[in-house]
Amino acid sequence: MELSLRRLRMLRELHRRGTVTAAAQALHYTTSAVSQQLTQLERDVGAKLFERRGRRVQLTEIGLLLAEHAEEIMRSVDRATSALEQTQEGVTARLTVGVWASVASGLLPSALSLLAAEHPGIEVRTKELAPEDTAVAVRDGSLDFSFVINYSDYPMPWDPELTRVVIAVERLHAALPPGTVSARTMALADLAEHPWILAGPTSHFGRAVRSACQRCGFEPKINHEVGEQATALAMVSAGLGVTLVSDLGLTLRPPGMDVVALTEPVMRTISIAHRGTEAHRQPLQLVIDAVRAAAAAQGLAARSPYP
Missing domain, CATH: 1.10.10.10 (Winged helix-like DNA-binding domain superfamily/Winged helix DNA-binding domain)
Structure with a gap:
Protein backbone atom coordinates (compact mmCIF):
# COMPACT_ATOMS: atom_id res chain seq x y z
CA MET A 1 0.00 0.00 0.00
CA GLU A 85 17.42 22.31 6.28
CA GLN A 86 19.59 22.39 9.39
CA THR A 87 22.05 19.85 7.95
CA GLN A 88 22.68 21.82 4.77
CA GLU A 89 25.69 24.09 4.39
CA GLY A 90 24.37 27.61 4.54
CA VAL A 91 20.68 28.25 4.98
CA THR A 92 18.50 27.45 1.99
CA ALA A 93 14.75 27.13 1.87
CA ARG A 94 11.68 28.12 -0.08
CA LEU A 95 8.84 29.45 2.07
CA THR A 96 5.36 30.61 1.09
CA VAL A 97 3.74 33.35 3.16
CA GLY A 98 0.19 34.67 3.28
CA VAL A 99 -0.08 38.46 3.02
CA TRP A 100 -2.61 41.23 2.48
CA ALA A 101 -2.18 44.59 0.75
CA SER A 102 -0.80 46.87 3.47
CA VAL A 103 1.70 44.25 4.71
CA ALA A 104 2.76 43.38 1.17
CA SER A 105 3.38 47.02 0.26
CA GLY A 106 4.41 48.55 3.58
CA LEU A 107 6.47 45.94 5.40
CA LEU A 108 7.48 42.96 3.29
CA PRO A 109 9.70 44.70 0.69
CA SER A 110 12.14 46.07 3.28
CA ALA A 111 12.06 42.80 5.24
CA LEU A 112 12.91 40.74 2.17
CA SER A 113 15.71 43.14 1.27
CA LEU A 114 17.24 42.62 4.71
CA LEU A 115 16.82 38.86 4.37
CA ALA A 116 18.39 38.74 0.90
CA ALA A 117 21.43 40.66 2.11
CA GLU A 118 22.09 38.24 4.99
CA HIS A 119 20.64 34.94 3.75
CA PRO A 120 20.33 34.87 -0.05
CA GLY A 121 19.54 31.13 0.00
CA ILE A 122 16.11 31.71 1.55
CA GLU A 123 13.42 32.32 -1.05
CA VAL A 124 10.11 33.75 0.14
CA ARG A 125 7.05 33.55 -2.06
CA THR A 126 3.84 35.42 -1.28
CA LYS A 127 0.16 34.61 -1.68
CA GLU A 128 -2.37 37.38 -1.11
CA LEU A 129 -5.38 36.34 0.94
CA ALA A 130 -7.99 38.09 3.04
CA PRO A 131 -6.63 38.57 6.59
CA GLU A 132 -9.42 36.31 7.84
CA ASP A 133 -8.14 33.38 5.75
CA THR A 134 -4.38 33.39 6.31
CA ALA A 135 -4.21 31.46 9.60
CA VAL A 136 -6.44 28.69 8.23
CA ALA A 137 -4.14 28.30 5.23
CA VAL A 138 -1.17 27.86 7.58
CA ARG A 139 -2.98 25.24 9.61
CA ASP A 140 -3.91 23.17 6.56
CA GLY A 141 -0.38 23.34 5.14
CA SER A 142 -1.08 25.57 2.14
CA LEU A 143 1.28 28.20 3.59
CA ASP A 144 4.46 27.91 5.64
CA PHE A 145 3.51 30.99 7.64
CA SER A 146 1.27 34.02 7.38
CA PHE A 147 0.71 37.50 8.69
CA VAL A 148 -2.30 37.79 11.01
CA ILE A 149 -3.90 40.74 12.81
CA ASN A 150 -5.53 41.34 16.15
CA TYR A 151 -7.43 44.51 17.10
CA SER A 152 -7.68 46.15 20.51
CA ASP A 153 -11.44 46.52 19.99
CA TYR A 154 -12.02 43.08 18.51
CA PRO A 155 -9.73 40.29 19.80
CA MET A 156 -9.53 37.32 17.46
CA PRO A 157 -10.03 33.68 18.48
CA TRP A 158 -6.81 31.70 18.17
CA ASP A 159 -6.03 28.17 16.98
CA PRO A 160 -3.95 26.41 19.68
CA GLU A 161 -2.12 24.39 17.01
CA LEU A 162 -0.52 27.57 15.68
CA THR A 163 2.25 29.67 17.19
CA ARG A 164 1.90 33.45 16.95
CA VAL A 165 4.86 35.87 17.11
CA VAL A 166 4.03 39.58 17.33
CA ILE A 167 6.20 41.62 14.98
CA ALA A 168 4.56 45.07 14.87
CA VAL A 169 2.03 47.28 16.64
CA GLU A 170 0.07 49.83 14.59
CA ARG A 171 -2.24 52.74 15.32
CA LEU A 172 -5.33 53.46 13.28
CA HIS A 173 -5.75 57.05 12.13
CA ALA A 174 -8.69 59.02 10.78
CA ALA A 175 -8.60 59.40 6.99
CA LEU A 176 -10.65 62.37 5.73
CA PRO A 177 -11.22 64.30 2.50
CA PRO A 178 -8.83 67.25 2.20
CA GLY A 179 -9.79 70.29 4.24
CA THR A 180 -12.43 68.51 6.33
CA VAL A 181 -10.80 69.46 9.65
CA SER A 182 -7.91 71.70 10.65
CA ALA A 183 -7.03 70.03 13.96
CA ARG A 184 -3.95 67.81 14.27
CA THR A 185 -5.81 65.36 16.49
CA MET A 186 -9.44 64.43 16.94
CA ALA A 187 -11.65 62.02 18.86
CA LEU A 188 -13.20 59.09 17.04
CA ALA A 189 -16.61 60.39 18.17
CA ASP A 190 -15.98 63.53 16.10
CA LEU A 191 -16.55 61.35 13.01
CA ALA A 192 -20.04 60.30 14.10
CA GLU A 193 -21.87 62.63 11.71
CA HIS A 194 -19.67 61.96 8.69
CA PRO A 195 -20.51 59.41 5.99
CA TRP A 196 -18.24 56.37 6.27
CA ILE A 197 -16.41 54.13 3.81
CA LEU A 198 -15.77 50.80 5.49
CA ALA A 199 -15.25 47.10 4.95
CA GLY A 200 -18.19 44.78 5.59
CA PRO A 201 -19.09 43.43 9.05
CA THR A 202 -17.78 39.95 8.20
CA SER A 203 -14.20 41.22 7.94
CA HIS A 204 -11.94 41.64 10.97
CA PHE A 205 -11.26 45.26 10.06
CA GLY A 206 -14.94 46.06 9.54
CA ARG A 207 -15.94 44.48 12.84
CA ALA A 208 -13.09 46.12 14.78
CA VAL A 209 -13.90 49.63 13.51
CA ARG A 210 -17.62 49.19 14.16
CA SER A 211 -16.81 48.01 17.69
CA ALA A 212 -14.54 51.03 18.29
CA CYS A 213 -17.27 53.40 17.10
CA GLN A 214 -19.85 51.72 19.33
CA ARG A 215 -17.48 52.08 22.28
CA CYS A 216 -17.43 55.81 21.54
CA GLY A 217 -21.22 55.97 21.51
CA PHE A 218 -22.21 55.91 17.85
CA GLU A 219 -22.92 53.67 14.87
CA PRO A 220 -20.99 54.70 11.75
CA LYS A 221 -23.22 55.78 8.87
CA ILE A 222 -21.77 53.64 6.11
CA ASN A 223 -22.45 55.00 2.64
CA HIS A 224 -19.90 52.82 0.85
CA GLU A 225 -19.01 49.27 1.87
CA VAL A 226 -15.74 48.21 0.21
CA GLY A 227 -13.30 45.42 0.99
CA GLU A 228 -10.01 46.84 -0.27
CA GLN A 229 -8.28 49.52 1.82
CA ALA A 230 -6.77 51.13 -1.28
CA THR A 231 -10.26 51.52 -2.75
CA ALA A 232 -11.59 53.02 0.47
CA LEU A 233 -8.73 55.55 0.60
CA ALA A 234 -9.26 56.53 -3.04
CA MET A 235 -12.92 57.20 -2.25
CA VAL A 236 -11.93 59.27 0.79
CA SER A 237 -9.60 61.30 -1.42
CA ALA A 238 -12.53 61.87 -3.79
CA GLY A 239 -14.56 63.35 -0.92
CA LEU A 240 -17.04 60.47 -0.53
CA GLY A 241 -16.57 59.89 3.20
CA VAL A 242 -14.18 59.03 6.01
CA THR A 243 -12.53 55.84 7.21
CA LEU A 244 -9.71 54.63 9.45
CA VAL A 245 -6.29 53.67 8.16
CA SER A 246 -3.38 51.88 9.83
CA ASP A 247 0.27 52.93 9.85
CA LEU A 248 1.14 50.43 7.14
CA GLY A 249 -2.04 51.28 5.27
CA LEU A 250 -0.63 54.77 4.78
CA THR A 251 1.66 53.29 2.11
CA LEU A 252 -1.53 53.04 0.00
CA ARG A 253 -2.43 56.67 0.65
CA PRO A 254 -3.49 58.58 -2.49
CA PRO A 255 -2.82 62.30 -2.98
CA GLY A 256 -5.41 64.71 -1.66
CA MET A 257 -6.30 62.99 1.59
CA ASP A 258 -5.87 64.20 5.17
CA VAL A 259 -4.70 61.88 7.96
CA VAL A 260 -5.44 62.92 11.56
CA ALA A 261 -4.29 61.15 14.72
CA LEU A 262 -6.98 59.91 17.10
CA THR A 263 -6.82 61.11 20.71
CA GLU A 264 -7.77 57.60 21.88
CA PRO A 265 -6.23 55.50 19.13
CA VAL A 266 -7.49 52.13 18.04
CA MET A 267 -4.55 49.71 18.05
CA ARG A 268 -3.81 46.51 16.20
CA THR A 269 -0.97 44.01 16.32
CA ILE A 270 0.53 42.27 13.33
CA SER A 271 1.90 38.81 14.01
CA ILE A 272 3.40 35.93 12.11
CA ALA A 273 1.56 32.63 12.51
CA HIS A 274 3.18 29.26 11.88
CA ARG A 275 2.56 25.67 12.82
CA GLY A 276 3.89 24.76 16.25
CA THR A 277 5.87 21.87 14.77
CA GLU A 278 8.02 24.37 12.85
CA ALA A 279 9.01 26.50 15.82
CA HIS A 280 12.69 25.50 15.50
CA ARG A 281 12.90 25.72 11.71
CA GLN A 282 15.90 27.97 11.16
CA PRO A 283 14.88 29.61 7.83
CA LEU A 284 11.50 30.51 9.30
CA GLN A 285 13.12 32.09 12.35
CA LEU A 286 15.46 34.10 10.13
CA VAL A 287 12.52 35.42 8.13
CA ILE A 288 10.73 36.39 11.36
CA ASP A 289 13.86 38.21 12.55
CA ALA A 290 14.05 40.14 9.26
CA VAL A 291 10.39 41.15 9.42
CA ARG A 292 10.68 42.29 13.04
CA ALA A 293 13.78 44.33 12.15
CA ALA A 294 11.92 45.97 9.26
CA ALA A 295 8.99 46.79 11.55
CA ALA A 296 11.34 48.28 14.17
CA ALA A 297 12.99 50.44 11.51
CA GLN A 298 9.55 51.95 10.78
CA GLY A 299 8.87 52.64 14.45
CA LEU A 300 6.37 49.78 14.78
CA ALA A 301 8.36 47.46 17.05
CA ALA A 302 6.40 45.31 19.47
CA ARG A 303 7.48 45.25 23.12
CA SER A 304 7.05 41.49 23.36
CA PRO A 305 7.28 38.90 20.57
CA TYR A 306 4.42 36.92 22.09
CA PRO A 307 0.74 37.92 22.46
Missing part, protein backbone atom coordinates in the same frame (compact mmCIF):
# COMPACT_ATOMS: atom_id res chain seq x y z
CA GLU A 2 1.39 3.41 -1.03
CA LEU A 3 -0.27 6.45 0.51
CA SER A 4 -0.12 9.92 -1.03
CA LEU A 5 0.70 12.82 1.29
CA ARG A 6 -1.58 15.07 -0.71
CA ARG A 7 -4.52 12.68 -0.33
CA LEU A 8 -3.84 12.25 3.37
CA ARG A 9 -3.89 16.02 3.79
CA MET A 10 -7.26 16.10 2.01
CA LEU A 11 -8.63 13.41 4.33
CA ARG A 12 -7.40 15.36 7.34
CA GLU A 13 -9.19 18.51 6.15
CA LEU A 14 -12.35 16.53 5.39
CA HIS A 15 -12.31 15.27 8.99
CA ARG A 16 -11.77 18.80 10.32
CA ARG A 17 -14.39 20.57 8.22
CA GLY A 18 -17.11 18.01 7.58
CA THR A 19 -17.77 18.64 3.87
CA VAL A 20 -15.79 18.10 0.69
CA THR A 21 -16.57 21.67 -0.37
CA ALA A 22 -15.13 23.15 2.83
CA ALA A 23 -12.04 20.94 2.59
CA ALA A 24 -11.53 22.01 -1.04
CA GLN A 25 -11.81 25.70 -0.13
CA ALA A 26 -9.28 25.31 2.68
CA LEU A 27 -6.80 23.57 0.40
CA HIS A 28 -7.49 25.84 -2.61
CA TYR A 29 -8.60 22.98 -4.87
CA THR A 30 -11.85 22.48 -6.73
CA THR A 31 -14.47 20.34 -5.03
CA SER A 32 -14.37 17.80 -7.84
CA ALA A 33 -10.57 17.47 -7.57
CA VAL A 34 -10.76 16.74 -3.84
CA SER A 35 -13.62 14.29 -4.34
CA GLN A 36 -11.65 12.41 -6.99
CA GLN A 37 -8.52 12.25 -4.85
CA LEU A 38 -10.44 10.99 -1.82
CA THR A 39 -12.08 8.31 -3.95
CA GLN A 40 -8.62 7.26 -5.14
CA LEU A 41 -7.43 7.17 -1.51
CA GLU A 42 -10.24 4.71 -0.74
CA ARG A 43 -8.99 2.55 -3.62
CA ASP A 44 -5.43 2.78 -2.30
CA VAL A 45 -6.55 1.67 1.16
CA GLY A 46 -9.05 -0.88 -0.07
CA ALA A 47 -11.75 0.26 2.37
CA LYS A 48 -14.54 2.81 2.68
CA LEU A 49 -13.24 5.91 4.48
CA PHE A 50 -16.30 8.15 4.67
CA GLU A 51 -20.06 8.20 4.27
CA ARG A 52 -22.38 11.04 3.33
CA ARG A 53 -24.90 12.25 5.92
CA GLY A 54 -26.99 14.82 4.04
CA ARG A 55 -24.68 17.69 3.12
CA ARG A 56 -21.99 16.59 5.55
CA VAL A 57 -19.53 13.72 5.45
CA GLN A 58 -18.81 11.37 8.32
CA LEU A 59 -15.63 9.32 8.46
CA THR A 60 -15.89 5.59 9.03
CA GLU A 61 -13.87 3.93 11.79
CA ILE A 62 -11.09 3.20 9.30
CA GLY A 63 -11.33 6.77 7.99
CA LEU A 64 -10.99 8.17 11.51
CA LEU A 65 -7.99 5.94 12.18
CA LEU A 66 -6.28 7.06 8.98
CA ALA A 67 -7.11 10.72 9.65
CA GLU A 68 -5.45 10.51 13.07
CA HIS A 69 -2.33 9.04 11.51
CA ALA A 70 -2.45 11.66 8.74
CA GLU A 71 -2.26 14.38 11.40
CA GLU A 72 0.90 12.84 12.85
CA ILE A 73 2.37 12.21 9.39
CA MET A 74 1.97 15.89 8.49
CA ARG A 75 3.75 16.87 11.69
CA SER A 76 6.55 14.42 10.91
CA VAL A 77 6.93 15.90 7.43
CA ASP A 78 7.35 19.35 9.00
CA ARG A 79 9.97 18.03 11.43
CA ALA A 80 11.83 16.20 8.66
CA THR A 81 11.90 19.34 6.50
CA SER A 82 13.32 21.34 9.40
CA ALA A 83 15.98 18.70 10.16
CA LEU A 84 17.11 18.54 6.52
Whole structure:
Protein backbone atom coordinates (compact mmCIF):
# COMPACT_ATOMS: atom_id res chain seq x y z
CA MET A 1 0.00 0.00 0.00
CA GLU A 2 1.39 3.41 -1.03
CA LEU A 3 -0.27 6.45 0.51
CA SER A 4 -0.12 9.92 -1.03
CA LEU A 5 0.70 12.82 1.29
CA ARG A 6 -1.58 15.07 -0.71
CA ARG A 7 -4.52 12.68 -0.33
CA LEU A 8 -3.84 12.25 3.37
CA ARG A 9 -3.89 16.02 3.79
CA MET A 10 -7.26 16.10 2.01
CA LEU A 11 -8.63 13.41 4.33
CA ARG A 12 -7.40 15.36 7.34
CA GLU A 13 -9.19 18.51 6.15
CA LEU A 14 -12.35 16.53 5.39
CA HIS A 15 -12.31 15.27 8.99
CA ARG A 16 -11.77 18.80 10.32
CA ARG A 17 -14.39 20.57 8.22
CA GLY A 18 -17.11 18.01 7.58
CA THR A 19 -17.77 18.64 3.87
CA VAL A 20 -15.79 18.10 0.69
CA THR A 21 -16.57 21.67 -0.37
CA ALA A 22 -15.13 23.15 2.83
CA ALA A 23 -12.04 20.94 2.59
CA ALA A 24 -11.53 22.01 -1.04
CA GLN A 25 -11.81 25.70 -0.13
CA ALA A 26 -9.28 25.31 2.68
CA LEU A 27 -6.80 23.57 0.40
CA HIS A 28 -7.49 25.84 -2.61
CA TYR A 29 -8.60 22.98 -4.87
CA THR A 30 -11.85 22.48 -6.73
CA THR A 31 -14.47 20.34 -5.03
CA SER A 32 -14.37 17.80 -7.84
CA ALA A 33 -10.57 17.47 -7.57
CA VAL A 34 -10.76 16.74 -3.84
CA SER A 35 -13.62 14.29 -4.34
CA GLN A 36 -11.65 12.41 -6.99
CA GLN A 37 -8.52 12.25 -4.85
CA LEU A 38 -10.44 10.99 -1.82
CA THR A 39 -12.08 8.31 -3.95
CA GLN A 40 -8.62 7.26 -5.14
CA LEU A 41 -7.43 7.17 -1.51
CA GLU A 42 -10.24 4.71 -0.74
CA ARG A 43 -8.99 2.55 -3.62
CA ASP A 44 -5.43 2.78 -2.30
CA VAL A 45 -6.55 1.67 1.16
CA GLY A 46 -9.05 -0.88 -0.07
CA ALA A 47 -11.75 0.26 2.37
CA LYS A 48 -14.54 2.81 2.68
CA LEU A 49 -13.24 5.91 4.48
CA PHE A 50 -16.30 8.15 4.67
CA GLU A 51 -20.06 8.20 4.27
CA ARG A 52 -22.38 11.04 3.33
CA ARG A 53 -24.90 12.25 5.92
CA GLY A 54 -26.99 14.82 4.04
CA ARG A 55 -24.68 17.69 3.12
CA ARG A 56 -21.99 16.59 5.55
CA VAL A 57 -19.53 13.72 5.45
CA GLN A 58 -18.81 11.37 8.32
CA LEU A 59 -15.63 9.32 8.46
CA THR A 60 -15.89 5.59 9.03
CA GLU A 61 -13.87 3.93 11.79
CA ILE A 62 -11.09 3.20 9.30
CA GLY A 63 -11.33 6.77 7.99
CA LEU A 64 -10.99 8.17 11.51
CA LEU A 65 -7.99 5.94 12.18
CA LEU A 66 -6.28 7.06 8.98
CA ALA A 67 -7.11 10.72 9.65
CA GLU A 68 -5.45 10.51 13.07
CA HIS A 69 -2.33 9.04 11.51
CA ALA A 70 -2.45 11.66 8.74
CA GLU A 71 -2.26 14.38 11.40
CA GLU A 72 0.90 12.84 12.85
CA ILE A 73 2.37 12.21 9.39
CA MET A 74 1.97 15.89 8.49
CA ARG A 75 3.75 16.87 11.69
CA SER A 76 6.55 14.42 10.91
CA VAL A 77 6.93 15.90 7.43
CA ASP A 78 7.35 19.35 9.00
CA ARG A 79 9.97 18.03 11.43
CA ALA A 80 11.83 16.20 8.66
CA THR A 81 11.90 19.34 6.50
CA SER A 82 13.32 21.34 9.40
CA ALA A 83 15.98 18.70 10.16
CA LEU A 84 17.11 18.54 6.52
CA GLU A 85 17.42 22.31 6.28
CA GLN A 86 19.59 22.39 9.39
CA THR A 87 22.05 19.85 7.95
CA GLN A 88 22.68 21.82 4.77
CA GLU A 89 25.69 24.09 4.39
CA GLY A 90 24.37 27.61 4.54
CA VAL A 91 20.68 28.25 4.98
CA THR A 92 18.50 27.45 1.99
CA ALA A 93 14.75 27.13 1.87
CA ARG A 94 11.68 28.12 -0.08
CA LEU A 95 8.84 29.45 2.07
CA THR A 96 5.36 30.61 1.09
CA VAL A 97 3.74 33.35 3.16
CA GLY A 98 0.19 34.67 3.28
CA VAL A 99 -0.08 38.46 3.02
CA TRP A 100 -2.61 41.23 2.48
CA ALA A 101 -2.18 44.59 0.75
CA SER A 102 -0.80 46.87 3.47
CA VAL A 103 1.70 44.25 4.71
CA ALA A 104 2.76 43.38 1.17
CA SER A 105 3.38 47.02 0.26
CA GLY A 106 4.41 48.55 3.58
CA LEU A 107 6.47 45.94 5.40
CA LEU A 108 7.48 42.96 3.29
CA PRO A 109 9.70 44.70 0.69
CA SER A 110 12.14 46.07 3.28
CA ALA A 111 12.06 42.80 5.24
CA LEU A 112 12.91 40.74 2.17
CA SER A 113 15.71 43.14 1.27
CA LEU A 114 17.24 42.62 4.71
CA LEU A 115 16.82 38.86 4.37
CA ALA A 116 18.39 38.74 0.90
CA ALA A 117 21.43 40.66 2.11
CA GLU A 118 22.09 38.24 4.99
CA HIS A 119 20.64 34.94 3.75
CA PRO A 120 20.33 34.87 -0.05
CA GLY A 121 19.54 31.13 0.00
CA ILE A 122 16.11 31.71 1.55
CA GLU A 123 13.42 32.32 -1.05
CA VAL A 124 10.11 33.75 0.14
CA ARG A 125 7.05 33.55 -2.06
CA THR A 126 3.84 35.42 -1.28
CA LYS A 127 0.16 34.61 -1.68
CA GLU A 128 -2.37 37.38 -1.11
CA LEU A 129 -5.38 36.34 0.94
CA ALA A 130 -7.99 38.09 3.04
CA PRO A 131 -6.63 38.57 6.59
CA GLU A 132 -9.42 36.31 7.84
CA ASP A 133 -8.14 33.38 5.75
CA THR A 134 -4.38 33.39 6.31
CA ALA A 135 -4.21 31.46 9.60
CA VAL A 136 -6.44 28.69 8.23
CA ALA A 137 -4.14 28.30 5.23
CA VAL A 138 -1.17 27.86 7.58
CA ARG A 139 -2.98 25.24 9.61
CA ASP A 140 -3.91 23.17 6.56
CA GLY A 141 -0.38 23.34 5.14
CA SER A 142 -1.08 25.57 2.14
CA LEU A 143 1.28 28.20 3.59
CA ASP A 144 4.46 27.91 5.64
CA PHE A 145 3.51 30.99 7.64
CA SER A 146 1.27 34.02 7.38
CA PHE A 147 0.71 37.50 8.69
CA VAL A 148 -2.30 37.79 11.01
CA ILE A 149 -3.90 40.74 12.81
CA ASN A 150 -5.53 41.34 16.15
CA TYR A 151 -7.43 44.51 17.10
CA SER A 152 -7.68 46.15 20.51
CA ASP A 153 -11.44 46.52 19.99
CA TYR A 154 -12.02 43.08 18.51
CA PRO A 155 -9.73 40.29 19.80
CA MET A 156 -9.53 37.32 17.46
CA PRO A 157 -10.03 33.68 18.48
CA TRP A 158 -6.81 31.70 18.17
CA ASP A 159 -6.03 28.17 16.98
CA PRO A 160 -3.95 26.41 19.68
CA GLU A 161 -2.12 24.39 17.01
CA LEU A 162 -0.52 27.57 15.68
CA THR A 163 2.25 29.67 17.19
CA ARG A 164 1.90 33.45 16.95
CA VAL A 165 4.86 35.87 17.11
CA VAL A 166 4.03 39.58 17.33
CA ILE A 167 6.20 41.62 14.98
CA ALA A 168 4.56 45.07 14.87
CA VAL A 169 2.03 47.28 16.64
CA GLU A 170 0.07 49.83 14.59
CA ARG A 171 -2.24 52.74 15.32
CA LEU A 172 -5.33 53.46 13.28
CA HIS A 173 -5.75 57.05 12.13
CA ALA A 174 -8.69 59.02 10.78
CA ALA A 175 -8.60 59.40 6.99
CA LEU A 176 -10.65 62.37 5.73
CA PRO A 177 -11.22 64.30 2.50
CA PRO A 178 -8.83 67.25 2.20
CA GLY A 179 -9.79 70.29 4.24
CA THR A 180 -12.43 68.51 6.33
CA VAL A 181 -10.80 69.46 9.65
CA SER A 182 -7.91 71.70 10.65
CA ALA A 183 -7.03 70.03 13.96
CA ARG A 184 -3.95 67.81 14.27
CA THR A 185 -5.81 65.36 16.49
CA MET A 186 -9.44 64.43 16.94
CA ALA A 187 -11.65 62.02 18.86
CA LEU A 188 -13.20 59.09 17.04
CA ALA A 189 -16.61 60.39 18.17
CA ASP A 190 -15.98 63.53 16.10
CA LEU A 191 -16.55 61.35 13.01
CA ALA A 192 -20.04 60.30 14.10
CA GLU A 193 -21.87 62.63 11.71
CA HIS A 194 -19.67 61.96 8.69
CA PRO A 195 -20.51 59.41 5.99
CA TRP A 196 -18.24 56.37 6.27
CA ILE A 197 -16.41 54.13 3.81
CA LEU A 198 -15.77 50.80 5.49
CA ALA A 199 -15.25 47.10 4.95
CA GLY A 200 -18.19 44.78 5.59
CA PRO A 201 -19.09 43.43 9.05
CA THR A 202 -17.78 39.95 8.20
CA SER A 203 -14.20 41.22 7.94
CA HIS A 204 -11.94 41.64 10.97
CA PHE A 205 -11.26 45.26 10.06
CA GLY A 206 -14.94 46.06 9.54
CA ARG A 207 -15.94 44.48 12.84
CA ALA A 208 -13.09 46.12 14.78
CA VAL A 209 -13.90 49.63 13.51
CA ARG A 210 -17.62 49.19 14.16
CA SER A 211 -16.81 48.01 17.69
CA ALA A 212 -14.54 51.03 18.29
CA CYS A 213 -17.27 53.40 17.10
CA GLN A 214 -19.85 51.72 19.33
CA ARG A 215 -17.48 52.08 22.28
CA CYS A 216 -17.43 55.81 21.54
CA GLY A 217 -21.22 55.97 21.51
CA PHE A 218 -22.21 55.91 17.85
CA GLU A 219 -22.92 53.67 14.87
CA PRO A 220 -20.99 54.70 11.75
CA LYS A 221 -23.22 55.78 8.87
CA ILE A 222 -21.77 53.64 6.11
CA ASN A 223 -22.45 55.00 2.64
CA HIS A 224 -19.90 52.82 0.85
CA GLU A 225 -19.01 49.27 1.87
CA VAL A 226 -15.74 48.21 0.21
CA GLY A 227 -13.30 45.42 0.99
CA GLU A 228 -10.01 46.84 -0.27
CA GLN A 229 -8.28 49.52 1.82
CA ALA A 230 -6.77 51.13 -1.28
CA THR A 231 -10.26 51.52 -2.75
CA ALA A 232 -11.59 53.02 0.47
CA LEU A 233 -8.73 55.55 0.60
CA ALA A 234 -9.26 56.53 -3.04
CA MET A 235 -12.92 57.20 -2.25
CA VAL A 236 -11.93 59.27 0.79
CA SER A 237 -9.60 61.30 -1.42
CA ALA A 238 -12.53 61.87 -3.79
CA GLY A 239 -14.56 63.35 -0.92
CA LEU A 240 -17.04 60.47 -0.53
CA GLY A 241 -16.57 59.89 3.20
CA VAL A 242 -14.18 59.03 6.01
CA THR A 243 -12.53 55.84 7.21
CA LEU A 244 -9.71 54.63 9.45
CA VAL A 245 -6.29 53.67 8.16
CA SER A 246 -3.38 51.88 9.83
CA ASP A 247 0.27 52.93 9.85
CA LEU A 248 1.14 50.43 7.14
CA GLY A 249 -2.04 51.28 5.27
CA LEU A 250 -0.63 54.77 4.78
CA THR A 251 1.66 53.29 2.11
CA LEU A 252 -1.53 53.04 0.00
CA ARG A 253 -2.43 56.67 0.65
CA PRO A 254 -3.49 58.58 -2.49
CA PRO A 255 -2.82 62.30 -2.98
CA GLY A 256 -5.41 64.71 -1.66
CA MET A 257 -6.30 62.99 1.59
CA ASP A 258 -5.87 64.20 5.17
CA VAL A 259 -4.70 61.88 7.96
CA VAL A 260 -5.44 62.92 11.56
CA ALA A 261 -4.29 61.15 14.72
CA LEU A 262 -6.98 59.91 17.10
CA THR A 263 -6.82 61.11 20.71
CA GLU A 264 -7.77 57.60 21.88
CA PRO A 265 -6.23 55.50 19.13
CA VAL A 266 -7.49 52.13 18.04
CA MET A 267 -4.55 49.71 18.05
CA ARG A 268 -3.81 46.51 16.20
CA THR A 269 -0.97 44.01 16.32
CA ILE A 270 0.53 42.27 13.33
CA SER A 271 1.90 38.81 14.01
CA ILE A 272 3.40 35.93 12.11
CA ALA A 273 1.56 32.63 12.51
CA HIS A 274 3.18 29.26 11.88
CA ARG A 275 2.56 25.67 12.82
CA GLY A 276 3.89 24.76 16.25
CA THR A 277 5.87 21.87 14.77
CA GLU A 278 8.02 24.37 12.85
CA ALA A 279 9.01 26.50 15.82
CA HIS A 280 12.69 25.50 15.50
CA ARG A 281 12.90 25.72 11.71
CA GLN A 282 15.90 27.97 11.16
CA PRO A 283 14.88 29.61 7.83
CA LEU A 284 11.50 30.51 9.30
CA GLN A 285 13.12 32.09 12.35
CA LEU A 286 15.46 34.10 10.13
CA VAL A 287 12.52 35.42 8.13
CA ILE A 288 10.73 36.39 11.36
CA ASP A 289 13.86 38.21 12.55
CA ALA A 290 14.05 40.14 9.26
CA VAL A 291 10.39 41.15 9.42
CA ARG A 292 10.68 42.29 13.04
CA ALA A 293 13.78 44.33 12.15
CA ALA A 294 11.92 45.97 9.26
CA ALA A 295 8.99 46.79 11.55
CA ALA A 296 11.34 48.28 14.17
CA ALA A 297 12.99 50.44 11.51
CA GLN A 298 9.55 51.95 10.78
CA GLY A 299 8.87 52.64 14.45
CA LEU A 300 6.37 49.78 14.78
CA ALA A 301 8.36 47.46 17.05
CA ALA A 302 6.40 45.31 19.47
CA ARG A 303 7.48 45.25 23.12
CA SER A 304 7.05 41.49 23.36
CA PRO A 305 7.28 38.90 20.57
CA TYR A 306 4.42 36.92 22.09
CA PRO A 307 0.74 37.92 22.46
